[in-house]
Every structure is written in C-alpha cells, then in structure tokens.
Amino acid sequence: MERLQKVMAEAGVASRRASEKLIAAGYVTVNGQTVTTLGTKVSAQDKVEVDGVPLHREKAVYYLLNKPRGVISSAHDEKGRRTVVDILRDDEIQERVYPVGRLDYDTTGILLLTNDGDLANKLMHPKYEVAKTYIAKVKGLVSNDDLKQLRLGVKIDGRRTKPAKSRLKETDRVKKTSIVQLTIHEGHYHQVKRMFEAVGHPVIKLHRETYGPLNLQGLQPGEFRELKPEEVRQLKQH
Numbered sequence: 001m002e003r004l005q006k007v008m009a010e011a012g013v014a015s016r017r018a019s020e021k022l023i024a025a026g027y028v029t030v031n032g033q034t035v036t037t038l039g040t041k042v043s044a045q046d047k048v049e050v051d052g053v054p055l056h057r058e059k060a061v062y063y064l065l066n067k068p069r070g071v072i073s074s075a076h077d078e079k080g081r082r083t084v085v086d087i088l089r090d091d092e093i094q095e096r097v098y099p100v101g102r103l104d105y106d107t108t109g110i111l112l113l114t115n116d117g118d119l120a121n122k123l124m125h126p127k128y129e130v131a132k133t134y135i136a137k138v139k140g141l142v143s144n145d146d147l148k149q150l151r152l153g154v155k156i157d158g159r160r161t162k163p164a165k166s167r168l169k170e171t172d173r174v175k176k177t178s179i180v181q182l183t184i185h186e187g188h189y190h191q192v193k194r195m196f197e198a199v200g201h202p203v204i205k206l207h208r209e210t211y212g213p214l215n216l217q218g219l220q221p222g223e224f225r226e227l228k229p230e231e232v233r234q235l236k237q238h
C-alpha cells in the first residue's frame with residue numbers, strides 16, 4: 001500500500017505537494033469514491049482517477065543516458081527532431097519517461113530519465129539541486145581570475161550565480177582555446193554557456209560528466225542503462 005499522493009506523483013500527474021492539493025480539492029477518486037483525506041493509502045488493485053481520468057500506473061523506472069549531440073532533451077519536439085526519449089523507444093522502452101532537466105541540443109553527456117515525477121521534481125528543486133560537473137571547451141585562454149569569477153559567481157540576467165567549482169584542465173596556446181571543468185548546483189537556462197560568456201570565453205563544446213553521485217562510466221554517446229537500486233536510493237536520499 002502506498003500513499004495516494006505518492007502514487008499520483010509516480011504516475012507523473014504532478015509533484016507530491018501538488019497532488020495533495022488535487023486530493024484536498026476533491027479531484028481524486030479511489031474505486032469511484034471521492035477521497036479528500038491526505039493519508040489515504042492505495043494498493044495496486046485500487047482504481048484511481050484524477051478529474052475523471054484513470055491514472056496510468058507504471059512502476060517507477062530510472063535510466064541514465066549518455067546524450068549524444070543533435071537530440072532534444074524533451075519527450076516531444078514540435079519540429080519532429082529526434083529526442084532523448086526516442087533513443088529509449090528505439091530500444092523498446094515502453095514507460096513514459098522524461099528527462100530530469102535539460103541539456104542543450106548540442107550538449108553531450110549525462111542525463112537522467114524517469115517516470116518518477118516526485119523524484120524528478122525534487123532533484124530539480126532549487127533547494128536540492130544536485131551537483132553537476134561539466135567539461136567546457138571555450139574560446140580564449142582562461143585565466144586564474146576568470147576561474148575565480150566563475151567560482152564566486154557571475155551576473156546572469158541581473159542575478160548572481162551560486163558558488164561553483166572551476167578548474168582549468170588544458171589550454172591550447174596555438175588555437176587559443178581552453179578546457180575547463182565547472183561544477184554547479186543550479187540549472188538555469190543555458191547556465192554554463194552564459195557563465196562562460198560572462199567571463200568572456202564563449203563555449204565551443206559542452207559535455208556533462210556527472211550528475212550528483214552518477215557518472216557515465218561504461219556508456220558511449222547514445223547508450224543508456226537502468227540505474228541500480230542503490231543508485232536510486234542515493235538519489236532519493238539526496
């Protein structure tokens with residue numbers, strides 16, 4: 001037996017909190033009876049409907065993808081471009097998963113996909129945002145001062161980015177490019193590209209190598225795998 005709001009969140013209806021509001025507002029029925037009590041528990045056999053629509057209950061699944069360049073980080077694309085979900089579909093993955101956060105079309109690297117709305121919301125919430133490490137190839141020779149600015153925070157859209165970690169990995173003095181490792185805990189739109197832009201080093205190539213406790217070991221671009229129960233537990237504990 002599981003709490004109704006948890007079942008709703010796992011089915012992708014809304015976050016657990018928002019599901020509680022739907023329950024309290026009388027939108028939810030269990031076996032035809034409206035339920036407004038928040039502690040209510042349901043089993044796999046109970047028929048849950050939200051606003052008259054049966055809940056499509058799937059077991060929670062978690063996949064880790066090494067996103068290749070040239071795919072969209074969403075479940076659907078209006079322009080019909082290939083999405084990260086298409087990559088899983090090609091391998092007969094049937095669950096309705098969606099990506100936790102986004103990587104740009106041209107960004108490669110680690111991306112979590114799940115149908116567990118509750119965990120996805122938690123991981124993306126500014127309060128819990130997990131550490132994400134990026135490797136950026138940028139224009140110009142990055143100085144110690146640039147690294148310090150990235151660490152302390154730079155202004156993007158009038159607000160300062162939170163403390164980050166930055167480390168110079170390589171410079172190419174002939175081509176005038178640098179490779180920098182940057183770890184951030186936020187996930188604003190184009191955050192990494194805009195941070196480098198702010199210190200005068202536009203990004204040429206971007207790759208995300210870690211997401212919280214997870215890394216890409218053993219996954220080639222375009223490959224994915226299911227998370228191990230222990231990894232799911234670690235993410236939930238975060």
Ligand code: URA
Nearest residue numbers: 103104107190192193
């Ligand atoms: N920041 C970016 O600018 N792009 C990404 O894809 C991810 C983080």
